[in-house]
Amino acid sequence: MAGGITWHYVLKFIITGDAAVGKSSLLIRLTDQRFLANPDPTLGVEFGSKLIEIPEEGKIVKLQCWDTAGTESFRSITRSYYRGAAGCLLVYDVTSRNSFTNARSWLADVREHADPHLTCILVGNKADLVSDPAGEGGTGSGHGRHREVTTEEAEIWAKEEGLLFVEASAKSGQNVQLAFEQASRDILDKIKRGVFEDDRSPGVKLSKPSTNPLALEQTATRSTCCSS
Template identity: 80%
Template sequence: MSGVAWHYVIKFIITGDAAVGKSSLLVRLTDQRFLANPDPTLGVEFGSKLITIAEENKIVKLQCWDTAGTESFRSITRSYYRGAAGCLLVYDVTSRQSFTNARTWLADVREHADPHLTCILVGNKVDLCTPSSDTPASANRSREVSTEEAELWAKEEGLLFVEASAKSGENVEAAFETATRDILGKIQRGVFNDDRSPGVKLSKPKNTDLTLEESSSKGGCC
């Protein structure tokens, strides 16, 4: 992989109800820390991350757009759906309403995003319904959406599925990596094309050798 900073740049959107932990998932991915009390997202927030898909021998730069979960920003966030190759559709496992509303978010994504977009359903906050020594009993909540129910709906809708915790980091990178593997498979099959799919960009080899670290960066879109 000498001379290549990354092989592909892939655009992701993160969508779902407000307060399901979308911003915390993004910060966990990019900064490896937990955002306990994030401010509400106004419009969109951006983060990027280099990941390595070892079995494909590929380095991928993820460009992730965390979208607001309130109706007042819906027209703004829809514009970011266009050209996305991947989507994290997030709900809170302790909130049935957020799971029910995921249907509306999915319909919105499918209406405005690339028809070939890879979507992974992410049940966040599993730490809240799993007692642990460092979590006060008062902080525990009852699970309102079973793994089996969410997995079945994801299968019916053709979605990938994982449960995760932005607090502990459980399955956060795995969610993005699983979706990225699916997107790379679509690239190999010609579903996504560098010339016609704005959500996937092929990197051109450079003449200089680079030492890569799986580090994160945050900032404006490049």
């Protein structure tokens, strides 16, 4: 593979929300293209990275994603990772009203501790468990799960709070990469408008040219970090 710029920007993302909404599963789906049915609870923070292309911008970006624990006991640890993030996936479970209600608290936390210009996308995970992706309520199709948050309600709240929004499924892969792409496009637009400054905003790093022919092959990594 020819040398040159392997990616144009490194963007720092955080993934936040209640425990068991599927944050780790979304990260594994993004980085490894697989579904882990019963991931261990995240202790502190886990890390993954992924190269994605935004063709209309002519840019390749490297996402550095920090998957944060959803339990109160780790909140002080996870807050430290909010600082300097350019993007945030705020995740809830479409079959859990409580996780959607608690998203308000997570958003307040992010806004208190993260960059004020951060791009946040609200992600309704586990859309595969319900038969009505349009958000009409009702029962799941053979899964025995009820939708507790309609698409319309989540869209309205996201718009009120200035959030992007998508429903996704870590299990099927539906809209998982799209969520990161939408947020990345918004961040790139902010860079163009000067909201984020190249190399002066902690969550946005401008890439330097690389001559490493293997760099583009190394598109995804994942590791566990900081459990105490």
